[in-house]
Amino acid sequence: MPEPIVEIKNLSVYFYTYAGVVKAIEDVSFDIYRGETLALVGETGCGKSVTSRAITKLIESPGKIVNGQVIYHRDDGSTVDLLKLSDEGIREIRGNEIAYIFQDPHSSLDPLYTVGYQIGEAMEVHGKVRNIKEGIAKAVNILREVLIPDPENRVKNYPHELSGGMKQRVVIGIGVANNPRLLIADEPTTALDVTVQAQILELLNELKRKYNATVLLITHNLGVVAETAQRVVVMYAGKVVEIGTVDQIFHNPLHPYTTALLRAVPNPLGKIEKLESIPGTVPNLITPPKGCRFHPRCPFAEERCRKEVPKLKEIEPGHFVACHRY
Amino acid sequence: MEPVLKVEGLKKYFPVRSLMRTVAWVKAVDGVSFEIMPGETFGLVGESGCGKTTTGRTILRLIEPTEGKITFKGRDVTQLKGKDLLWFRRHAQIMFQDPYSSLDPRQTVFNIIMEPVKFHGIEVDDPEEFVIKLLESVGLNEMHLYRYPHEFSGGQRQRIALAKILALQPDFVVLDEPTSALDVSVQANILNTLKELQRKHGFSYLFISHDLGVVKYMSHRMGVMYLGKLVEVGPAEKIFENPLHPYTQMLLSAIPIPDPELARQKKRMEVKGEPPSPINPPEGCHFHPRCPLAKAGLCDKKEPPLVEVEKDHYVACWLYAKA
Ligand SMILES: Nc1ncnc2c1ncn2[C@@H]1O[C@H](COP(=O)(O)OP(=O)(O)OP(=O)(O)O)[C@@H](O)[C@H]1O
Ligand SMILES: Nc1ncnc2c1ncn2[C@@H]1O[C@H](COP(=O)(O)OP(=O)(O)OP(=O)(O)O)[C@@H](O)[C@H]1O
Ligand code: SF4
Ligand code: SF4
Ligand SMILES: [Mg+2]
Ligand SMILES: [Mg+2]
Numbered sequence: 316m317p318e319p320i321v322e323i324k325n326l327s328v329y330f331y332t333y334a335g336v337v338k339a340i341e342d343v344s345f346d347i348y349r350g351e352t353l354a355l356v357g358e359t360g361c362g363k364s365v366t367s368r369a370i371t372k373l374i375e376s377p378g379k380i381v382n383g384q385v386i387y388h389r390d391d392g393s394t395v396d397l398l399k400l401s402d403e404g405i406r407e408i409r410g411n412e413i414a415y416i417f418q419d420p421h422s423s424l425d426p427l428y429t430v431g432y433q434i435g436e437a438m439e440v441h442g443k444v445r446n447i448k449e450g451i452a453k454a455v456n457i458l459r460e461v462l463i464p465d466p467e468n469r470v471k472n473y474p475h476e477l478s479g480g481m482k483q484r485v486v487i488g489i490g491v492a493n494n495p496r497l498l499i500a501d502e503p504t505t506a507l508d509v510t511v512q513a514q515i516l517e518l519l520n521e522l523k524r525k526y527n528a529t530v531l532l533i534t535h536n537l538g539v540v541a542e543t544a545q546r547v548v549v550m551y552a553g554k555v556v557e558i559g560t561v562d563q564i565f566h567n568p569l570h571p572y573t574t575a576l577l578r579a580v581p582n583p584l585g586k587i588e589k590l591e592s593i594p595g596t597v598p599n600l601i602t603p604p605k606g607c608r609f610h611p612r613c614p615f616a617e618e619r620c621r622k623e624v625p626k627l628k629e630i631e632p633g634h635f636v637a638c639h640r641y
Numbered sequence: 642m643e644p645v646l647k648v649e650g651l652k653k654y655f656p657v658r659s660l661m662r663t664v665a666w667v668k669a670v671d672g673v674s675f676e677i678m679p680g681e682t683f684g685l686v687g688e689s690g691c692g693k694t695t696t697g698r699t700i701l702r703l704i705e706p707t708e709g710k711i712t713f714k715g716r717d718v719t720q721l722k723g724k725d726l727l728w729f730r731r732h733a734q735i736m737f738q739d740p741y742s743s744l745d746p747r748q749t750v751f752n753i754i755m756e757p758v759k760f761h762g763i764e765v766d767d768p769e770e771f772v773i774k775l776l777e778s779v780g781l782n783e784m785h786l787y788r789y790p791h792e793f794s795g796g797q798r799q800r801i802a803l804a805k806i807l808a809l810q811p812d813f814v815v816l817d818e819p820t821s822a823l824d825v826s827v828q829a830n831i832l833n834t835l836k837e838l839q840r841k842h843g844f845s846y847l848f849i850s851h852d853l854g855v856v857k858y859m860s861h862r863m864g865v866m867y868l869g870k871l872v873e874v875g876p877a878e879k880i881f882e883n884p885l886h887p888y889t890q891m892l893l894s895a896i897p898i899p900d901p902e903l904a905r906q907k908k909r910m911e912v913k914g915e916p917p918s919p920i921n922p923p924e925g926c927h928f929h930p931r932c933p934l935a936k937a938g939l940c941d942k943k944e945p946p947l948v949e950v951e952k953d954h955y956v957a958c959w960l961y962a963k964a
Contacts, residue, residue: 358824480915508688509851510912513895517912535824538854538897542904561901579829580899581854583881584907590858592830596794 317348319388320497320529321370326383328365328374335601339365339378340553344627347497349388352523352530354544354561356537358576360597361550363533367499370531371397371409387413390496411441414495418502420482423489424474430485431455431470437492457488462518480511484518491522498523501533516543537580541565546633549573552598552608555627559634569636571613607639615640643715644676645813645845646700646733651709653692653699657920667919669695671869673709674947677813680839682846684860684877686853686892688916691866693849697815700847701733702726714812731761734811738818740798744790750776751786754805761809775804779834796827800834807838815847820855832859853896857881862953865889868919868927871947875954885956887932926959939964 330337340362435450458466461484504512578591595612653670711718820828873886894910
């Protein structure tokens with residue numbers, strides 16, 4: 316039996332804006348298994364980032380976590396609901412046992428400090444080194460680990476002196492500096508070229524193996540999912556619509572949205588007859604459609620879909636779907 | 642059949658200035674040649690900064706070429722002036738990546754589409770009906786006529802941009818990453834519309850993208866660019882089935898495949914290094930510092946010529962040419 320490192324239960328996050336309450340994610344539940352790479356996929360605005368940030372209460376005003384639990388299983392077997400922790404308590408975990416890598420290296424790196432200083436600081440904050448000097452010294456090893464050539468000199472570089480791919484390696488370096496148990500990577504390669512993307516994904520895989528860590532990978536690129544993840548959570552308009560292994564999701568997709576999404580992506584190695592598009596547009600989350608949020612765009616929608624919210628059901632072992640057809 | 646567009650030895654160098662002096666040149670496009678036939682899509686792929694956009698804009702004379710010949714429907718584009726240049730501006734169009742900045746936010750959809758029509762002096766009997774027809778052909782309708790760009794989603798804005806281009810009845814359109822800012826489901830929609838319009842009107846496209854899957858779906862023939870040069874040119878099917886240039890092979894091996902089974906079987910090639918700067922590109926074959934097959938003494942000294950290896954399939958690599 317796979318054992319969970321994090322159980323997300325009935326998580327809802329709302330944003331209280333002038334235009335109204337944005338129900339960004341609603342009743343989101345899934346487990347992250349220890350040692351796996353779990354991909355969170357879906358189109359722009361479906362709630363991937365909000366979900367991943369809420370895991371460590373990283374939601375800022377006007378956002379609010381209105382409901383849910385995030386049960387974290389420590390290596391020693393003890394458990395804690397992260398959402399119940401004080402700000403102080405969660406800060407001890409964030410950047411330490413649970414670390415983030417964000418998409419945009421520009422916003423994750425401070426232009427005023429050397430990369431060595433920034434890696435060193437991340438360690439010092441969590442007491443992994445006695446002072447910043449020791450941190451900078453250790454940063455050399457970390458840069459070597461993320462395959463930056465000439466780390467002894469690079470450690471003294473400022474972010475603007477590095478290429479986009481190098482910067483993202485530094486961001487990953489900061490992420491793994493404290494040997495995290497769970498690494499949350501939010502679109503870590505979206506801003507990069509394909510050859511650099513391949514290198515960064517390879518690096519992430521290697522670090523994961525080496526540290527025996529768990530990775531939550533957020534992406535909208537189904538190719539990246541197929542190549543790096545073992546399991547997939549598909550989101551649509553703030554809801555989880557399907558969960559399964561990569562083979563279940565790609566070869567036996569159940570939810571009409573997942574099926575449509577897969578048919579919309581051109582596969583450069585496969586035969587492409589005709590891409591299928593999904594009619595209509597993504598709903599606004601202030602007044603999301605009643606019942607199944609996909610019903611206005613679903614070719615199988617019936618009366619029940621417009622009224623009742625479908626619940627996640629396990630159809631085959633490990634394969635869950637939220638759709639009235641099943 | 643005559644090509645719609647013929648590009649020969651196209652170069653575009655940008656000056657790098659320091660203290661008012663030109664200290665170096667960015668060789669953004671460095672000797673590119675290809676042809677596009679009527680009704681054909683020519684795909685242009687390559688990584689960021691390799692010169693795709695510069696190629697597209699230089700062809701349209703949105704920026705002046707440093708060197709080279711561009712022939713559009715039999716006429717030398719670099720020599721066009723006055724009325725002839727206007728004729729070219731009408732029949733060769735461009736669609737940009739960013740659906741947010743390419744439409745005037747203060748104009749209604751109707752005005753956005755009619756403005757260039759009036760500018761080119763194209764007679765229409767009933768402007769309203771004319772615009773509605775155009776909107777319908779890109780999947781919008783008369784409800785959208787008097788709305789403003791901010792009321793539309795990214796995909797809908799790209800449709801408006803497309804309707805605006807259609808209004809001028811061009812022969813050739815440069816599509817510069819027309820769907821990279823869009824979600825996949827919306828992208829599929831736009832790509833299908835582009836294909837359908839091509840079938841109906843016989844447009845020729847220069848389709849620029851860094852997404853190899855999209856290029857495969859759209860293109861009849863394609864070119865792979867690396868640091869300002871075309872390294873491989875040929876029918877899209879052939880290049881995907883049998884990539885010959887080591888860079889194309891690396892690109893295809895790096896691209897993530899949306900199918901776990903195919904992904905596991907995929908031939909993998911180690912991806913070395915990052916693309917170098919086009920300011921001081923490596924000598925000889927630009928790709929040699931990253932190429933696993935580079936021959937010392939040759940690849941780092943002499944530039945390989947573009948040679949025809951099989952019918953209509955060209956490669957610039959010393960593995961396929963005699964030194
Ligand atoms: N600060 C905010 N104020 C209001 N709404 C917000 C805010 N942050 C996020 N949202 C809303 O929450 C929803 C989910 O956003 P989220 O960033 O999680 O999407 P995503 O799936 O990560 O999308 P992307 O692929 O574009 O990164 C969106 O509808 C978004 O508009
Ligand atoms: N106006 C300019 N002045 C100076 N350099 C320029 C200018 N426009 C482009 N360049 C440079 O020319 C090279 C080619 O740029 P170009 O925009 O054509 O690349 P691209 O292949 O379209 O890249 P991308 O995929 O990022 O859009 C780059 O190194 C770029 O920095
Ligand atoms: S619940 Fe109904 S509307 Fe929703 S995906 Fe299933 S069939 Fe379609
Ligand atoms: S010419 Fe030499 S370096 Fe260039 S791609 Fe061919 S083998 Fe590699
Ligand atoms: Mg996001
Ligand atoms: Mg470009």
